[in-house]
Amino acid sequence: MLTRLMMLGPPGAGKGTQAQLLSNKLGIPQISTGDMLRAAKAAGTELGKKAAEYMSRGDLVPDEVVVGIVKDRLAEDDTADGFILDGFPRTLVQAEALADAQVSLDAVIDVVVPEELLIERITGRMSCASCKQVYHKTFNPPETEGVCDKCGHTEFNVRADDTREVVVSRLGSYRAKTEPLRTYYADQGLLKEVDGVGEVDEVQARVLALLSEGKG
Numbered sequence: 001m002l003t004r005l006m007m008l009g010p011p012g013a014g015k016g017t018q019a020q021l022l023s024n025k026l027g028i029p030q031i032s033t034g035d036m037l038r039a040a041k042a043a044g045t046e047l048g049k050k051a052a053e054y055m056s057r058g059d060l061v062p063d064e065v066v067v068g069i070v071k072d073r074l075a076e077d078d079t080a081d082g083f084i085l086d087g088f089p090r091t092l093v094q095a096e097a098l099a100d101a102q103v104s105l106d107a108v109i110d111v112v113v114p115e116e117l118l119i120e121r122i123t124g125r126m127s128c129a130s131c132k133q134v135y136h137k138t139f140n141p142p143e144t145e146g147v148c149d150k151c152g153h154t155e156f157n158v159r160a161d162d163t164r165e166v167v168v169s170r171l172g173s174y175r176a177k178t179e180p181l182r183t184y185y186a187d188q189g190l191l192k193e194v195d196g197v198g199e200v201d202e203v204q205a206r207v208l209a210l211l212s213e214g215k216g
Contacts, residue, residue, distance in 0.1 A: 002106035002211045003028055003082025008181065009111030010174045012118040013196045014203065018111060019086040021204050028082040031073055037061060040069045047072065067097045074103055092180040108185040109207055111196040115171060122167045129155040
């Protein structure tokens with residue numbers, strides 16, 4: 001089975017959930033860019049110190065620093081049997097830098113979901129204002145409308161950036177940055193599209209089936 005993996009997919013596709021399930025199923029680490037940056041900063045490595053300088057100013061960490069941190073992370077013992085990159089690379093420049101750093105992949109899993117469903121998934125999210133229990137207006141509503149199942153509170157919060165206009169803008173930005181990535185990995189025979197519509201375990205079964213097929 002292929003185990004050196006990268007997850008690709010737009011906001012709301014569920015790629016983070018699938019990455020976590022794969023990590024548990026295959027016994028390989030889910031490696032998130034944010035987690036790596038925070039860990040490198042805390043460890044005080046040279047690259048971590050460089051990253052901290054940018055992060056403390058609220059600036060984006062340059063690609064070469066991020067790629068260096070990714071390469072260091074992938075050299076750790078727990079990646080010997082494989083890994084799942086989640087959230088990196090995001091652009092063609094980052095993908096090429098990763099290849100230049102001699103990090104090879106077995107497969108890139110692209111979780112495909114229709115845009116209207118993505119919008120519905122994201123704009124329907126809400127959480128209890130008291131206990132922070134997460135719900136969805138359509139897919140996971142409280143048992144009693146307007147009342148939190150967990151604590152009985154009757155006020156719910158919706159993230160300010162979960163409006164339709166903001167989500168459409170985010171999806172447009174994602175497509176602009178990611179289409180070149182899809183072509184880049186498809187040309188290498190690494191891209192594997194998976195239907196992201198359905199229950200979480202159904203999507204997971206599709207992902208595992210793809211990985212069992214092997215490369216190409």
